[in-house]
Amino acid sequence: MSLKHFYTLFLLLFLGFIFLNNSGGRAADGGWGSTGAPGEDYPTCIFCHHGLGDFSSPTLNLYAQNGTLVEDGKYLPGTTYNMEVIIESNENYIPEAYGFQMTALINQGSVEANNWSNISDNVQIADIGRTYIEHNGPSTSNTFTMDWTAPDAGMGKLTFYLSGTVVNNDGTDAGDGASISSTRLFLDEAIPNAITDQNTMAIQLNVSPNPATDMIHVDIDTPIQADFMLNILSLSGQLLHRQSWSSSNNSIDVADLPQGMYFVQLINQSSSTSTKWVKL
Numbered sequence: 001m002s003l004k005h006f007y008t009l010f011l012l013l014f015l016g017f018i019f020l021n022n023s024g025g026r027a028a029d030g031g032w033g034s035t036g037a038p039g040e041d042y043p044t045c046i047f048c049h050h051g052l053g054d055f056s057s058p059t060l061n062l063y064a065q066n067g068t069l070v071e072d073g074k075y076l077p078g079t080t081y082n083m084e085v086i087i088e089s090n091e092n093y094i095p096e097a098y099g100f101q102m103t104a105l106i107n108q109g110s111v112e113a114n115n116w117s118n119i120s121d122n123v124q125i126a127d128i129g130r131t132y133i134e135h136n137g138p139s140t141s142n143t144f145t146m147d148w149t150a151p152d153a154g155m156g157k158l159t160f161y162l163s164g165t166v167v168n169n170d171g172t173d174a175g176d177g178a179s180i181s182s183t184r185l186f187l188d189e190a191i192p193n194a195i196t197d198q199n200t201m202a203i204q205l206n207v208s209p210n211p212a213t214d215m216i217h218v219d220i221d222t223p224i225q226a227d228f229m230l231n232i233l234s235l236s237g238q239l240l241h242r243q244s245w246s247s248s249n250n251s252i253d254v255a256d257l258p259q260g261m262y263f264v265q266l267i268n269q270s271s272s273t274s275t276k277w278v279k280l
Contacts, residue, residue, distance in 0.1 A: 025134045026101050027126035035101050035132070035161035036182020038108060057183045058100060058164035059086040062148075065229035065242065065267050074190040077153040079267065080117070080231060080239050085144040087164040095166035097138030102162040103130060104148070106155050113158045115149040117238045138167060147239050153189070160185040207264050211278035214255040218245065218264055233263040233274075254279055 026032045033040040062070040063082040070081065087098040104113040114131035123144050124136035133146060151158070162183040204221040218230055232241040232252065241252060245266060257279050265274040 024137050025099075025124055025126055025132075027128050027132040027134055028124055028136070031128050033101070033103065033128070033130060033132055035103050035163045036184070037103050037105060037130075037159075037161040039110070039130075058162050059088065060084070060102075060160060060162050060183055060185050061086070062185065062187075065231070073187055075150040075158070075187045076190050077150055077155070080147050080149045080233070080265075083146050083148050085146075085162065085164070087142045087144075087166060089142075089166045095168060097140060097167050098142045098164070099135040099139060099167065100144055100162065100164040101132055101134040102160060103132050104158055104160045106151065106158050108157075108159050111155075113151045113155070115151070116146050117149065118147040120145040149239070155189060157186065157188050160187075205264065205266055205273050205275050207275060207277045211280045212254060213280050214253065216252050216254055216264070216277065218250045218252065218266070220245070220266060229267050231263075231265040231267065232257075233265055235261060235263070 026034050061084040063084070064070060065080065065082070067082075075081070085100050085102065087100055089095050105111065106113055112131055114125075114133070116125050116131075116133050119125065119133070120143075122135055122137070122139040122141060123133060123146055126132050126134060135144065162185070164183075206219045206221075208217050208219070210216070220228070228245040230243050230245040230250075230252070231239055232254070233239055240257065240262070241254075243249065243252070259279050261276055261278050263274045264277055267273075
């Protein structure tokens with residue numbers, strides 16, 4: 001075997017090893033970030049999955065709790081949103097599996113905004129010094145879902161960095177493709193206005209009994225005519241329960257929750273209010 005052929009074989013084996021090592025998630029398995037965020041060694045998944053070249057940019061959708069697509073480029077501090085990552089292939093290629101990786105940073109810097117929860121079965125969270133959310137193995141679905149809780153007030157602008165890949169799942173990168181550039185979603189912090197302040201002040205939220213052992217009832221007194229979502233959050237902001245709220249749908253079974261203190265949050269498109277309660 002010539003030296004040239006030896007190096008070619010070595011390179012193919014090396015890239016195959018990298019692919020297999022990272023099929024369970026680039027951060028979780030390989031300790032790499034490849035989203036295009038500042039400070040990463042590898043800009044996107046195209047570094048390994050380059051057999052087909054660029055396919056298209058992944059889609060990142062942000063939804064309010066009532067299912068409305070957030071299109072104004074703003075987040076409400078402390079609010080939990082639903083997120084959806086969609087990986088599309090080009091029309092000439094039908095992949096066997098899909099993958100992605102994403103992170104969120106304040107002001108395109110080193111401060112993170114990675115408050116993830118309620119992830120779908122094909123998603124995992126990996127901390128390698130920076131937190132990433134990514135696939136947990138080759139996914140037959142091209143859609144990945146998760147909840148994201150916005151940072152506290154005063155943090156300012158933030159950016160989501162996202163990269164995706166489509167693969168044929170044959171153990172090499174020869175028939176794979178990836179986004180050659182990072183998909184980025186920029187959000188500004190929403191400054192509370194008079195309408196939001198008045199709406200929040202107009203919502204009187206009452207949880208009973210408090211403390212509770214097995215069941216709580218959430219009542220509100222408000223002149224606002226709107227659909228509300230009712231959330232139970234841990235003190236760290238993790239979403240534990242969600243349901244639509246109405247006067248006939250205001251009870252929550254909390255028997256399975258561990259003892260401790262929680263938030264009950266009521267939210268709609270224009271306002272959000274919360275109160276603490278204790279589980280005994």
